[in-house]
Amino acid sequence: MAGQPIFILREGSQRTRGREAQSNNIMAAKAVAEAVRTTLGPKGMDKMLVDSLGDVVITNDGATILKEMDIEHPAAKMIVEVSKTQDDEVGDGTTTAAVIAGELLKKAEELIEQDVHPTIIASGYRMASEKAGEIIKTLAKSVTRENRDILINISGTAMTGKGAEATKEVLANVTVDAITSIADEDNNVDMDNIKVEKKAGARIEETELIKGMIIDKERVHTNMPKKVENAKIALINTAIELKDTEVDAEISITSPEMLQSFLDQEEKMIKDLVDKVTGSGANVVFCQKGIDDMAQHYLAKAGVFAIRRVKKSDMQKLARATGGKLVTNVDEITEADMGKADLVEEKKIGGDPMTFVTGCDNPKAVSILLRGGTEHVIDNIERALNDSLRVVGVAIEDEKLVAGGGSPEVEVALRLQEYAATLSGREQLAVKAFAEALEVIPRTLAENAGLDPIDMLMELRAHHEKGVKTAGLNVYEGKVIDMWEAGVVEPLRVKTQAINAAAESAVMILRIDDIIASRQGAPGPSAEDMVPNLPPGMGGMPGMDM
Missing domain, CATH: 1.10.560.10 (GroEL-like equatorial domain)
Incomplete structure (x- = not known):
């Protein structure tokens, strides 16, 4: 060797x-x-x-x-x-x-x-x-959260130089209001409780803080009311539709009357589901999963405003904003689970329908509707706003400047x-x-x-x-x-x-x-390369029994 x-x-x-x-x-x-x-x-x-x-x-x-x-x-x-x-x-x-x-x-x-x-x-x-x-x-x-002027200065400093100078005052006020509203008694600030919705097509000055939630969805049925005052909000995690059976089952139908009674029974079950929801006093429903077409019809008939397929994160924010509880089983829904808001309304913003939940008592989650002329402008302003929100949050948590x-x-x-x-x-x-x-x-x-x-x-x-x-x-x-x-x-x-x-x-x-940088995919030397002059296939170390 x-x-x-x-x-x-x-x-x-x-x-x-x-x-x-x-x-x-x-x-x-x-x-x-x-x-x-x-x-x-x-x-x-x-x-x-x-x-x-x-x-x-x-x-x-x-x-x-x-x-x-x-x-x-x-x-x-x-x-x-x-x-x-x-x-x-x-x-x-x-x-x-x-x-x-x-x-x-x-x-x-x-x-x-x-x-x-x-x-x-x-x-x-x-x-x-x-x-x-x-x-x-x-x-x-x-600094403490009571020093509003100083907090506005902190927010302004964070945004300076990021394309937001002209509208610094508006954005700084929105930032400070948002952070002070979600900060808890121990001055902890959870940024997940602030939702920023971007919509192009207006001036940056029109950016506003919503003391509640904005959901980028429209109501599921056109016959539902566009506006509900003194809203009692049901937050439902599960689908408002009939469940599939746990086991494979087959129903044998031999006459048109049987088919009709089967359909009637199905309709009655859906109506019972909707009755349970409306019986709890709910006049607004946010559902994380789907809402059956028949259920939509009965909800619209009862004058309930309903939205389906709301994101899980938005459902959690809605619960914090309105004080409602997330309901997993519709059978057990009660009035105590309802969230409250002064107004739930569908509005068109930038050509798209959006739902506003406003007038919540002491909301622990808020939304910021961010406006700007074009997508690029609004993205740049969003980055400035995020920096500003984080910095004001850190100032309230640490109380040091x-x-x-x-x-x-x-x-x-x-x-x-x-x-x-x-x-x-x-x-x-x-x-x-x-x-x-x-x-x-x-x-x-x-x-x-x-x-x-x-x-x-x-x-x-x-x-x-x-x-x-x-x-x-x-x-x-x-x-x-x-x-x-x-x-x-x-x-x-x-x-x-x-x-x-x-x-x-x-x-x-x-x-x-x-x-030491190894080249990806480079083949390492084979045993034959390492120990020359071995017969083919004899790639062992010298002295080993092959």
């Missing part, structure tokens, strides 16, 4: 090691961060993404851009993951997280070139990330520089690099607004050195102002999550020094 090649990897696999592997990874991650960098801030630009089917998405939401870009490189995917996590956890700050991660890697690359070992950089980054978390908490101020406009990043960067000076090891270099990396946010805000980034950064630092901890960049006037007074505020979690996620992913990418 001496001198025989040993194949460990399958044929066609690629392996990159050491400095080359690190610089490949860092380059890919930086490229991804660079792709979303121009979208940051109020003056950020949008990206147009066209998928393989030709569908167009126009957005400047970091998470949406990275998701639609269909990225292949494994290290670049980790930056996408940072953005996705930020979106799942907080809903806003996705671009910030990706940009910070890219900048941390750029600074790390400079240190690696100065022969600082990646594990030292990783350890320094971890220390800096922890310290940054402590510093940023000292900058936080409290920081100023925006790059002010927390500059303050944390300054304090980290001071902290770095107290360290004696090489980690000091990494902590300094981390501090410098955070300044990429105010620098990018300035660049995207066409301002001089160096001048702006110097001015920001000067204000923070003087103790103005909430000084940030007003990109509209190109001046440094007090962000707290200007009402540019964000939840604390947006910042802490962005810095932590960016630091963790940068550390993970830095610690990789070997990339």
Whole structure:
């Protein structure tokens, strides 16, 4: 066996090691961060993404851009993951997280070139990330759901730069009303309790909050009333039709009279079903499954408004909005199971009939009817609205806020520089690099607004050195102002999550020094290849009994 090649990897696999592997990874991650960098801030630009089917998405939401870009490189995917996590956890700050991660890697690359070992950089980054978390908490101020003005400011900050500036006030009011209405006593906010219905064909200003539910369906029978006041709503999970028998059964009919009596009996059973529903006092029925044609006729006759095949999620929201109970067995339906609403009405919106359930007492689920001129406009506004809803929800849950406009990043960067000076090891270099990396946010805000980034950064630092901890960049006037007074505020979690996620992913990418990529579908070397000169079919190891 001496001198025989040993194949460990399958044929066609690629392996990159050491400095080359690190610089490949860092380059890919930086490229991804660079792709979303121009979208940051109020003056950020949008990206147009066209998928393989030709569908167009126009957005400047970091998470949406990275998701639609269909990225292949494994290290670049980790930056996408940072953005996705930020979106799942907080809903806003996705671009910030990706940009910070890219900048941390750029600074790390400079240190690696100065022969600082990646594990030292990783350890320094971890220390800096922890310290940054402590510093940023000292900058936080409290907010409660009663501070409506501050909540509107938070909502406005989240929507700025996302195509919703012109209608920011309308959307911010809708957002705050929706979140405060579904938040429970412990300030928990479940976003599933807000339903957003989009309809093109009107101005964005016509967006409204419905203190109840919108169901994108019409009534099942034209003879039913279009409008029911003082609605008593039955929410039925099961079909209002005759069930098939559990066992295979055959009915033998030998005369027309028997057939007629069979049909009469069937009709009577359906009428009994409908009578049970109407006997409970219900004048509106939402059914998750089907409603038989004959049942529709009897419901219409009784003046009941009925909708069938309502989605399960909508049924649950209806229960929370109207205070009704979901009924699985029609035989056991009672008046106590009814939900209540002042009005259930079918209206035409944008040419399509929709059902509005309004005037619910203290609804725990609400709907937002989102309007816009075209589909693309409305999709873009929906993304801005979702960010805004999530951010206000997070603010109510955590009750902690920081100023925006790059002010927390500059303050944390300054304090980290001071902290770095107290360290004696090489980690000091990494902590300094981390501090410098955070300044990429105010620098990018300035660049995207066409301002001089160096001048702006110097001015920001000067204000923070003087103790103005909430000084940030007003990109509209190109001046440094007090962000707290200007009402540019964000939840604390947006910042802490962005810095932590960016630091963790940068550390993970830095610690990789070997990339083994196996080519899919490449056949591995056979036993004959491994041990040459064996007779055909004798692919065993030497010394084995074949």
